[in-house]
Amino acid sequence: xxxxxxxxxxxxxxxxxxxxxxxxxxxxxxxxxxxxxxxxxxxxxxxxxxxxxxxxxxxxxxxxxxxxxxxxxxxxxxxxxxxxxxxxxxxxxxxxxxxxxxxxxxx
Amino acid sequence: xxxxxxxxxxxxxxxxxxxxxxxxxxxxxxxxxxxxxxxxxxxxxxxxxxxxxxxxxxxxxxxxxxxxxxxxxxxxxxxxxxxxxxxxxxxxxxxxxxxxxxxxxxxxxxxxxxxxxxxxx
Numbered sequence: 001x002x003x004x005x006x007x008x009x010x011x012x013x014x015x016x017x018x019x020x021x022x023x024x025x026x027x028x029x030x031x032x033x034x035x036x037x038x039x040x041x042x043x044x045x046x047x048x049x050x051x052x053x054x055x056x057x058x059x060x061x062x063x064x065x066x067x068x069x070x071x072x073x074x075x076x077x078x079x080x081x082x083x084x085x086x087x088x089x090x091x092x093x094x095x096x097x098x099x100x101x102x103x104x105x106x107x
Numbered sequence: 108x109x110x111x112x113x114x115x116x117x118x119x120x121x122x123x124x125x126x127x128x129x130x131x132x133x134x135x136x137x138x139x140x141x142x143x144x145x146x147x148x149x150x151x152x153x154x155x156x157x158x159x160x161x162x163x164x165x166x167x168x169x170x171x172x173x174x175x176x177x178x179x180x181x182x183x184x185x186x187x188x189x190x191x192x193x194x195x196x197x198x199x200x201x202x203x204x205x206x207x208x209x210x211x212x213x214x215x216x217x218x219x220x221x222x223x224x225x226x227x228x
């Protein structure tokens with residue numbers, strides 16, 4: 001099973017700043033099968049990025065992703081208060097399709 | 108509107124069984140793989156399992172931790188997927204989401220609102 005480790009656990013930033021969230025895999029993951037999700041309290045997750053860097057429908061270009069192999073990054077530019085949420089990475093390359101433990105972003 | 112709606116959650120005793128349903132609308136259900144994901148209170152997301160399409164022989168795969176207690180099925184004529192849960196444990200208490208994989212390279216692009224399962228005596 002591929003274990004995804006996200007860091008930091010919590011990130012506290014101010015509006016307008018840039019957030020950088022990390023997702024490290026225990027073994028190589030195809031960049032075609034790495035996704036990021038945003039989850040606000042009481043809501044289901046929302047797909048942000050898939051294939052490491054492709055934004056899902058309706059996701060603003062402030063959200064970007066990069067990475068390969070075992071190291072992936074989600075970057076959120078020009079933070080807005082509504083970006084406060086939990087962020088999860090997921091690999092859907094090799095079953096079981098595991099999630100990282102999440103990063104809490106506080107704005 | 109593209110939508111997934113879960114139902115069937117509730118209170119069940121340890122060792123009991125429960126079947127959750129996931130009703131789809133607004134898209135061609137038979138062409139989409141369906142996944143189940145759960146989330147315990149205050150915890151992160153845990154992938155439960157997936158069922159593929161008829162084209163892929165309805166292949167299923169599950170989280171290792173479930174050890175064969177859960178079974179995913181689907182009825183394309185009813186646009187509905189199911190999660191049958193047996194030998195339930197208190198640690199299975201969670202919100203259960205069904206979600207659609209959006210395409211060959213896409214992530215999970217449509218999620219239901221979730222249904223709550225509480226395993227307690």
